[in-house]
Amino acid sequence: MNKTINISNPKLKFSSGKSISPLEIAYETYGVLNKEKTNAILVCHALTGDQYVCGKNPITKKPGWWDILVGKNKPIDTNKYFIICSNVLGGCMGTTGPKSIDNSTKSTYGLHFPVITISDMVKVQMLLLDQLGIEKVLSVIGGSMGGMQVLSWMSEFPQRIKSAIPIASAAYHTSQNIAFHEVGRQAIMADPNWHEGKYFEHNIVPEKGLSVARMTAHITYLSEVALQNKFGRNLQDRSKKTFSFDADFQVESYLRYQGVNFVKRFDANSYLFLTRAMDYFDLISENDGMLANAFNNLHASICVISFTGDWLFPSSESKKIVHALNANGVDVSFIDIESNKGHDAFLMDEPQMFETIRGFLEAQYNK
Amino acid sequence: MNLKCLRQLGASWRRSTINKMNNRSDFIVISDMVAPNSRILDVGCDDGSLMQMLQESKTVNARGIELFPDRVNLCLAKGLSVVQGDANKDLAMYPKNSFDYVILSKTLQSMLQPKETLEGLLRVGKRAIVSIPNFGHWKVRLYLAIHGQMPVTPSLPATWFNTENIHLCTINDFLELCKNMDINIIKSVALDKNGKVLNFANRLRSVNLIGEQAIFLLEKNNHG
Numbered sequence: 001m002n003k004t005i006n007i008s009n010p011k012l013k014f015s016s017g018k019s020i021s022p023l024e025i026a027y028e029t030y031g032v033l034n035k036e037k038t039n040a041i042l043v044c045h046a047l048t049g050d051q052y053v054c055g056k057n058p059i060t061k062k063p064g065w066w067d068i069l070v071g072k073n074k075p076i077d078t079n080k081y082f083i084i085c086s087n088v089l090g091g092c093m094g095t096t097g098p099k100s101i102d103n104s105t106k107s108t109y110g111l112h113f114p115v116i117t118i119s120d121m122v123k124v125q126m127l128l129l130d131q132l133g134i135e136k137v138l139s140v141i142g143g144s145m146g147g148m149q150v151l152s153w154m155s156e157f158p159q160r161i162k163s164a165i166p167i168a169s170a171a172y173h174t175s176q177n178i179a180f181h182e183v184g185r186q187a188i189m190a191d192p193n194w195h196e197g198k199y200f201e202h203n204i205v206p207e208k209g210l211s212v213a214r215m216t217a218h219i220t221y222l223s224e225v226a227l228q229n230k231f232g233r234n235l236q237d238r239s240k241k242t243f244s245f246d247a248d249f250q251v252e253s254y255l256r257y258q259g260v261n262f263v264k265r266f267d268a269n270s271y272l273f274l275t276r277a278m279d280y281f282d283l284i285s286e287n288d289g290m291l292a293n294a295f296n297n298l299h300a301s302i303c304v305i306s307f308t309g310d311w312l313f314p315s316s317e318s319k320k321i322v323h324a325l326n327a328n329g330v331d332v333s334f335i336d337i338e339s340n341k342g343h344d345a346f347l348m349d350e351p352q353m354f355e356t357i358r359g360f361l362e363a364q365y366n367k
Numbered sequence: 368m369n370l371k372c373l374r375q376l377g378a379s380w381r382r383s384t385i386n387k388m389n390n391r392s393d394f395i396v397i398s399d400m401v402a403p404n405s406r407i408l409d410v411g412c413d414d415g416s417l418m419q420m421l422q423e424s425k426t427v428n429a430r431g432i433e434l435f436p437d438r439v440n441l442c443l444a445k446g447l448s449v450v451q452g453d454a455n456k457d458l459a460m461y462p463k464n465s466f467d468y469v470i471l472s473k474t475l476q477s478m479l480q481p482k483e484t485l486e487g488l489l490r491v492g493k494r495a496i497v498s499i500p501n502f503g504h505w506k507v508r509l510y511l512a513i514h515g516q517m518p519v520t521p522s523l524p525a526t527w528f529n530t531e532n533i534h535l536c537t538i539n540d541f542l543e544l545c546k547n548m549d550i551n552i553i554k555s556v557a558l559d560k561n562g563k564v565l566n567f568a569n570r571l572r573s574v575n576l577i578g579e580q581a582i583f584l585l586e587k588n589n590h591g
Contacts, residue, residue, distance in 0.1 A: 152541070303443065323460045325459050326450075329406075333443055333449050335436055335451045336436075356439075358444075359444030363446035
């Protein structure tokens, strides 16, 4: 548990032109790497995820964020595969990020941390694979921001992957998605405890701001149907309205709970930097306006997965990726899973998705 | 018509659940039309059986489109590359001439716009292989003549109100459409109810009468 590597001179220039050293990468592995090193699967976590994919998360004491999918005899079977997941660059669970100490100032980076991109995250993951001596992964898989990392792998380092599974993802962050992120960031920055990002020096954290950011974002991860089915207009532990601004409705109480719990495990500045990285993601503009150009050198087998009820990263965006892959004659499969759970469906009990992933990986492993 | 024939006909009418047509013979004919090592797209690929067979017999590079997610998953587990989609609209996802052959096996009759689908097949593929159930088969004609109702036969087992086959045609109809669309028919093969190959040459009338299905290898007519 709690594996880290420390690279004193990472020789890595970020998209912004800046670099940092030393660089620490916190990661977890599950299962056993075979002698030929052909069974490694890189899992990329989403915005608020971490390296604790399955088993018990040592921080929250709850099951890992993809425990439903990854583990012994599960679709991503740790009896068979060697799973690697690292906390992303800019994160707050051990990999270097804005709450790490900047050696030149001896205090936390805060806003002095370089603005990073999805591509930078992937380059850091590659340093980890190099350290582990893995030339080519059997597959790289992830949902949402994790899916963006998968797409970045497909585009920038196609020779390092045998297959890839981008889930509930898109080749660029839409205007609406940037808008939601901006609301979250403004909530954090409007919190007087934020102190221009230097809150650790004031021994305080911008809990309110970060909590509101989480509450807004959480709504976008669900769907109207899911919220209505789960809460309706039900009242929280009371029989009538209180004529106050207390959390009368269950849905309010639920969101507050989500917010409060989130601030216990997440860093506000990390939230700023990671949402920014997602906003900057655009494989189309980076490839002269042609998404197909992003995959010119890709020879891996790809399985794109989307969900019909996902309005944040809608199926139509996944289809654009499939379209671009087809234009390059890439070995691509696609499945649009019927679900009303919204964007977060990729984290939930979706038997169809499990079957897709299990079958696809098994076939790739046997190829 | 002899007595044996009539009895067979009666038996087939009485059958409540009727077996699907013998797929194998259809596949063998299609396989014969495909050049080795070519790139193929199987539209409506079902569980991927045809793609698998073509990979084995002709070492083709195969892709599929399939509407139903369960069937897509069956294909993925076999290592096949299949996109979940609707042949009515998703052919547009593929660039022009991206395949040597686009195969549409017994699906044209369920398309909303069969003519547009044919155009789509020959845009995406250099050649197309299309198979159709023949509505000109004598059993179909006889059924309609005797019962005055939409025919229900072993190869077309659904009733008119719940059938997926909304655009049925005869072999003659199909040939006429190809002519109108200036499509070059490179090869035509008809199969009888036992999957036996019927000779097309100079016997179109009888083929249209006893062929239960027909398979065509098509190409855009560049001189047209």
